[in-house]
Amino acid sequence: MKLNDLSVHELKNLLQSKQTSSEEIIKSCLERIAEVEAEVKAFITLLEDDALKAARNLDKKGEYQGLAGIPYGLKDNFCTSGIKTTCASRMLENYVPFYDATAARRLSEADAILMGKMNMDEFAMGNSTELSAFFPTRNPWDHNRVPGGSSGGSAAAVAAGEILFSLGTDSGSSIRQPASFCGVVGLKPSYGRVSRWGVIGSASSLDQVGVITRDVTDCALVLQAIAGKDPSDSTSVALEVPDYSASLKADIKGLKIAYPREYFQAGIDQHVKACVMEALKTYESLGAIIDEVSLPHSEYALPAFLLIACAEASANMGKYDGVRFGLRDFSADNVVDMYSQSRGLGFGTDVKRRILLGTHALSAGYYEDYYLKALKVRRLLKNDFDKVFENYDVIVAPTAPTVAFELGAQSGDPLTMYMNDILTGSTNMAGLPGMSIPCGFVQEMPVGMHLIGKPFDEPTMLKAAYAFEQATSFHLSRPGRRVR
Amino acid sequence: MKAYDYEIVIGLEVHVELKTKTKIFCGCSNRFGAEPNTNVCPICSGFPGALPVLNQQVVEYAIRAGLALNCEIASYTKFDSKNYFYPDLPNAYQVSQYDRPICSNGYMDIYVDGKPKRIGINRAHIEEDAGKLVHQGSITETAYSLVDLNRCGVPLLEIVSMPDMRQAAEARQYLEKLRSTMLFAGVSDCKMEEGSLRCDANVSVRPWGEQALGTRVEIKNLNSFRSLEKAIEYEARRQMEALDDGEVLVQETRTWDEEKQVTRSMRSKEEAQDYRYFPNPDLPPLVIPREWVESVARSMPELPQQAQLRLMEKYGLSAYDVSILTSSPEYLAFFDRCVAAFAQPKAVANWMMGELNKFLNQSNLQITECRFSPEHLAELLKMIDEGAVSGKMAKDIFAEMFASGKPAAQIVKEKGLAQISDQDTLIAMIEEVLKANPKVVEDYRGGKQKAAGFLVGQIMKATKGQANPTLVNQLIDKCLSAE
Ligand SMILES: [Zn+2]
Numbered sequence: 001m002k003l004n005d006l007s008v009h010e011l012k013n014l015l016q017s018k019q020t021s022s023e024e025i026i027k028s029c030l031e032r033i034a035e036v037e038a039e040v041k042a043f044i045t046l047l048e049d050d051a052l053k054a055a056r057n058l059d060k061k062g063e064y065q066g067l068a069g070i071p072y073g074l075k076d077n078f079c080t081s082g083i084k085t086t087c088a089s090r091m092l093e094n095y096v097p098f099y100d101a102t103a104a105r106r107l108s109e110a111d112a113i114l115m116g117k118m119n120m121d122e123f124a125m126g127n128s129t130e131l132s133a134f135f136p137t138r139n140p141w142d143h144n145r146v147p148g149g150s151s152g153g154s155a156a157a158v159a160a161g162e163i164l165f166s167l168g169t170d171s172g173s174s175i176r177q178p179a180s181f182c183g184v185v186g187l188k189p190s191y192g193r194v195s196r197w198g199v200i201g202s203a204s205s206l207d208q209v210g211v212i213t214r215d216v217t218d219c220a221l222v223l224q225a226i227a228g229k230d231p232s233d234s235t236s237v238a239l240e241v242p243d244y245s246a247s248l249k250a251d252i253k254g255l256k257i258a259y260p261r262e263y264f265q266a267g268i269d270q271h272v273k274a275c276v277m278e279a280l281k282t283y284e285s286l287g288a289i290i291d292e293v294s295l296p297h298s299e300y301a302l303p304a305f306l307l308i309a310c311a312e313a314s315a316n317m318g319k320y321d322g323v324r325f326g327l328r329d330f331s332a333d334n335v336v337d338m339y340s341q342s343r344g345l346g347f348g349t350d351v352k353r354r355i356l357l358g359t360h361a362l363s364a365g366y367y368e369d370y371y372l373k374a375l376k377v378r379r380l381l382k383n384d385f386d387k388v389f390e391n392y393d394v395i396v397a398p399t400a401p402t403v404a405f406e407l408g409a410q411s412g413d414p415l416t417m418y419m420n421d422i423l424t425g426s427t428n429m430a431g432l433p434g435m436s437i438p439c440g441f442v443q444e445m446p447v448g449m450h451l452i453g454k455p456f457d458e459p460t461m462l463k464a465a466y467a468f469e470q471a472t473s474f475h476l477s478r479p480g481r482r483v484r
Numbered sequence: 485m486k487a488y489d490y491e492i493v494i495g496l497e498v499h500v501e502l503k504t505k506t507k508i509f510c511g512c513s514n515r516f517g518a519e520p521n522t523n524v525c526p527i528c529s530g531f532p533g534a535l536p537v538l539n540q541q542v543v544e545y546a547i548r549a550g551l552a553l554n555c556e557i558a559s560y561t562k563f564d565s566k567n568y569f570y571p572d573l574p575n576a577y578q579v580s581q582y583d584r585p586i587c588s589n590g591y592m593d594i595y596v597d598g599k600p601k602r603i604g605i606n607r608a609h610i611e612e613d614a615g616k617l618v619h620q621g622s623i624t625e626t627a628y629s630l631v632d633l634n635r636c637g638v639p640l641l642e643i644v645s646m647p648d649m650r651q652a653a654e655a656r657q658y659l660e661k662l663r664s665t666m667l668f669a670g671v672s673d674c675k676m677e678e679g680s681l682r683c684d685a686n687v688s689v690r691p692w693g694e695q696a697l698g699t700r701v702e703i704k705n706l707n708s709f710r711s712l713e714k715a716i717e718y719e720a721r722r723q724m725e726a727l728d729d730g731e732v733l734v735q736e737t738r739t740w741d742e743e744k745q746v747t748r749s750m751r752s753k754e755e756a757q758d759y760r761y762f763p764n765p766d767l768p769p770l771v772i773p774r775e776w777v778e779s780v781a782r783s784m785p786e787l788p789q790q791a792q793l794r795l796m797e798k799y800g801l802s803a804y805d806v807s808i809l810t811s812s813p814e815y816l817a818f819f820d821r822c823v824a825a826f827a828q829p830k831a832v833a834n835w836m837m838g839e840l841n842k843f844l845n846q847s848n849l850q851i852t853e854c855r856f857s858p859e860h861l862a863e864l865l866k867m868i869d870e871g872a873v874s875g876k877m878a879k880d881i882f883a884e885m886f887a888s889g890k891p892a893a894q895i896v897k898e899k900g901l902a903q904i905s906d907q908d909t910l911i912a913m914i915e916e917v918l919k920a921n922p923k924v925v926e927d928y929r930g931g932k933q934k935a936a937g938f939l940v941g942q943i944m945k946a947t948k949g950q951a952n953p954t955l956v957n958q959l960i961d962k963c964l965s966a967e
Contacts, residue, residue: 079533092532099526101533198533205765233535234768312765315565318576319530323631339569362567362760371762 003028004161008218015064022055022069042157045117066110073166076117079198088132089122091326091346101198103226110225119153122348127420140479145404148178155182165213171206172421176436180399180448190456191431192237195230203312206428216466220244247459248466253287256392262298263397275440275447295384304377305425314358382430394464399436399448438474490689492720495647500672501680502545507637509536520632528637530574542639545671547780550587552669561586562769566759572615582761585609594657595803604646613638652716664788689723699733705740715740799829815851825862843886855889864892905952
């Protein structure tokens, strides 16, 4: 096996026992990138020289603590000092921040090595990475299919073996759906667990920074490095960060798992559903207690989620007005025209659509009917979850209604596209942790299982994920190399 | 109808800049007058990915201000985004408080014609200031405009009164009292010329006896107490005349043209923006524990209202006097110290409001910049009281004190200005004058009482005005009748 095919924890051992060097790992990844990147197109910015230089410096010191020497990628909405941060938008095409996102800073303090900035749907709005203003990313399992999104580049590159792990953001499904589509592990922590400072958000109350890795053990390692209160983010929470790796135990006897009937109904691909039902049987065989439950307000979740996401996005996108950021249309001869022409040119169709929806939902006369009602639904959804969690430890469901769809299949059809959030958006509304892990294959494409935990109970969720992973081999498959 | 057939209804919206060390959501200095775009960072200038962190000092000052205005302090409050595009607003939204202001239901007492009147405070809420545009010439003709973001994120408290005022002078009184109350509470510099105190006025008129409010006009660009008063007077008159002419008034925003002394229409209600307020998702709701409010209340100094009552009750001063004496904490402290050294409050008040204010205004100085101490003024007043100097001399001495900061006694000594009240000295001088003016003495004895005046004048001239005039009069009388 090549170095780039191993996991973070395996490489950590090799580095610490001096059986390899960071430079060798980086080179192995760069070789892989040279092989597949022309097709996959996961990177917006590749930092080949910087990564090699950092690896050599690290190797000179010869100390490998934390995530030292491990190459990773950042979704291109994480601000990186001195490195272009585009949000895959014409608006920020040449934007170079002079400050680092806290999560990125914590990784560089752990001596992990940044390989590049990953493609995404423009301003994290989308579910296929086709809405990048620059180019679409392709699913490494099948280049005719999308990797999911919006963190599509982050998931595709990890699945393709170009990097060992990546960070993404998730306001509805943006880490978990691409993880599901690409057959990797994607974790969105509880709201407030990881700092959002320096992350260019679209929906601040839903967005959370999360992790994409190839297995659950790596996921716990990376989450450990980025979790914790940040005084620069008022919405980050000052709860103690547990030892996530210590929570990874295969023994889950007596663990209470609920599966909500609403998440297995019409609209969910039968084969995908079957994979998850099969996974539940595996859990049962491991000694877990499995029950069907109801989350009765689920049918209102998607419209309410979209209203809040669009409302917040409409406000967050306001600063891209041509005055300071991004593109300015100099042909305008007054400030109002300059605003509308710059925004007209700088934003893609879906961003504009969401800005319009959000603006409308917040307008006088509509606010009560739309936004306020959505907030009420949000409360009801949270109550639904609270009730289930009175009796259960983890909720299990499919991550996405289907496996990865073909490029172009959903473009021009925003409603179908928005359906990608239907199984995961509620967890963002309720601020709960959720993660997707590989649980099967349909049409030779990976299927993801969604695990939802209690607020800030990532350890139990990780434990459930780890136990399943130990009992199965889905996570060992790689594009072009199924493990059966 | 005539002007007196209408009632004017006025409410004020006042923005007070809170004088915290740093801005509301970042660590940038909250200092006026720095070079453009030097007090800025990713947060206050709206860089992508930057997040706000609320400055606790802002909340504390808002609580202080609210308590000083007898407001209820919310135990739960939140921040909302007010969305609009303008080049001086980098986020394209201003963080403000929409439906849950930190302070509400307060009041402030003012004095109208010596009688107390209570003006309701509807609410006071925290918000951030925007930046400043610098145009090249007029806004409509400028080829380009420059943006200065130093003021972005400066904390403001917007204080909204009830429509309880009925004349321009009342509105001015209210604003002056509000200013001194904020100064005493220690939350703001309240400098209108630097924009740390800004005022918009809502003005409407209605026929006397009518209960419903008339169509409201908001007046902006009021840069001084005087322009507030003038603008309200003008606007009320304009509305009355329009109604008399059968016009229908429109709800609109008008701006005060200081040069032409008129209000001009800026935009009508139809053109008003929809700000799409909604809870700012980057700032968690703010819970204010009772203990916090109580500890702020305990640390509250004497406020203008309490001081005014104290001065009226203890010293019998007029409402007018006390309102001036409490215009700032420093001014009141000067008065109190002076009275402590010379227990004639009315005389102290008269000198401070007369000579002292005259000189301060002429030289454009604040009371804190006065070169002599309250005790020095007390010393001068004592000298007048004891007859050591005349009232007229005292004014000259005061001028010298103001210019040099020297104590009165020193000035008197240096210039030999002490009043001559020594009888023997004066009698000797009088006898000389009588000897030198036998004709006048004769006239006096012949019944011309006026002749005495000439004699007094001669003495005053000889003593360069230092003779005690009352005493001189008595002594001349005595000398003339004795012979
Ligand atoms: Zn700042």
